[in-house]
Amino acid sequence: MESRGTSWPSLEVEAWGSTRETLHMWLQIVGKLRMVGSPFVNHWWHVTFSLSARGLTTGAIPVDGGVLDIEFDLLDHRLVLRTSDGGREEFALTAMTVAEFYRRTFDALGRLGIALEIVPTPNEVVPAIPFAIDEEHCTYDPGQVHAFWQQLIRADGVLRRLRAEFRGKASPVHFFWGALDLATTRFSGRPAPVHPGGVPNCPDRVMVEGYSDEISSSGFWPGGGREGAFYSYAYPEPAGYAETPVPEGAYYDPALGEFLLPYEVVRLAEDPEALALEFLRVTSAAAARLGEWPAIG
Structure with a gap:
């Protein structure tokens, strides 16, 4: 058995193309939430994710005098939304369309009482299918x-x-x-x-x-x-x-x-x-x- 943290896993780019394209759109949706909720930092440093012990996290997003963070938990495969007043919403990351992920994410924000608006189309990809109607990308392995x-x-x-x-x-x-x-x-x-x-x-x-x-x-x-x-x-x-x-x-x-x-x-x-x-x-x-x-x- 390999000791913890020493292996470099193999993942062929072509093999996970469908999952990668879907995950990419999900990450863009949540990344845009961080972007619109955070003060601007030079070179767009305020829009990024950081690695966490469980996946990828937005870190703290200021909202209404408190803090929101959103994490892609890639151990249990869940999207987890937390607020500094104790609020928590989450749902399973499983095969679903980008449109469904978009709806679930904003529904979760609504239940937390958070109103954020994003430009609802992806960046740096062609074609740029609006999130709310993207039924094409729907794979998650x-x-x-x-x-x-x-x-x-x-x-x-x-x-x-x-x-x-x-x-x-x-x-x-x-x-x-x-x-x-x-x-x-x-x-x-x-x-x-x-x-x-x-x-x-x-x-x-x-x-x-x-x-x-x-x-x-x-x-x-x-x-x-x-x-x-x-x-x-x-x-x-x-x-x-x-x-x-x-x-x-x-x-x-x-x-x-x-x-x-x-x-x-x-x-x-x-x-x-x-x-x-x-x-x-x-x-x-x-x-x-x-x-x-x-x-x-």
């Missing part, structure tokens, strides 16, 4: 979702170590529901060229704010490899960055403008955490060196 969460837990440990090594401005390690990626971002302290936008079904102002400063971003997402990938990129990308030597198995993808290290390469390595951390260290250092970032004391 608990084992696949649990395996994805376990992948995120392994990635979270690597990204937290990477973030701790940087003394300048850096984001938390957090999960973005737009693209389903877990990420942390370093900042040079200088403004960046205005981002051109162009992300499907996402206002350009979102990208303009997100990339308002020079950055080096590192993360994990369920794409880029047979089982997902660690990634690293810089904005703006400095000259020579794409030629940075990286560990075996990693490569630069010119279409994405990112370095990728397939998750399956990491999983099969003798020391998965060390390989992932080396990849992210090397690419982050190259972004700072080639971009001539100011020294951070």
Whole structure:
């Protein structure tokens, strides 16, 4: 038997496509609730989820002088809504349409006496089917979702170590529901060229704010490899960055403008955490060196 926390689970991207697409829409619904209920934070840091001991959580959302939090419990597979006055609502995460999940979530909020309104269509996907009429996405495999969460837990440990090594401005390690990626971002302290936008079904102002400063971003997402990938990129990308030597198995993808290290390469390595951390260290250092970032004391 493997000791707790040492295994890196396998989950092929193609195998869980239907469940992933459904979960993605559910996460967007709840993520938008956090977004509209929270004060704005630079680079959209107020919209993200964090990992918890049971799944993914919004953390505290200020409501009516109190606090709401919403958690995807991926052990018992339930959506749990809690308020600081003791209120609690929950329902099972099981095969259901996005429209049904949307209705159940807002019904639960209503029973808690909370009124929040979101733009009821998804972002960063094509087509963007309005949540209330999305009968297409309706698959939920608990084992696949649990395996994805376990992948995120392994990635979270690597990204937290990477973030701790940087003394300048850096984001938390957090999960973005737009693209389903877990990420942390370093900042040079200088403004960046205005981002051109162009992300499907996402206002350009979102990208303009997100990339308002020079950055080096590192993360994990369920794409880029047979089982997902660690990634690293810089904005703006400095000259020579794409030629940075990286560990075996990693490569630069010119279409994405990112370095990728397939998750399956990491999983099969003798020391998965060390390989992932080396990849992210090397690419982050190259972004700072080639971009001539100011020294951070």
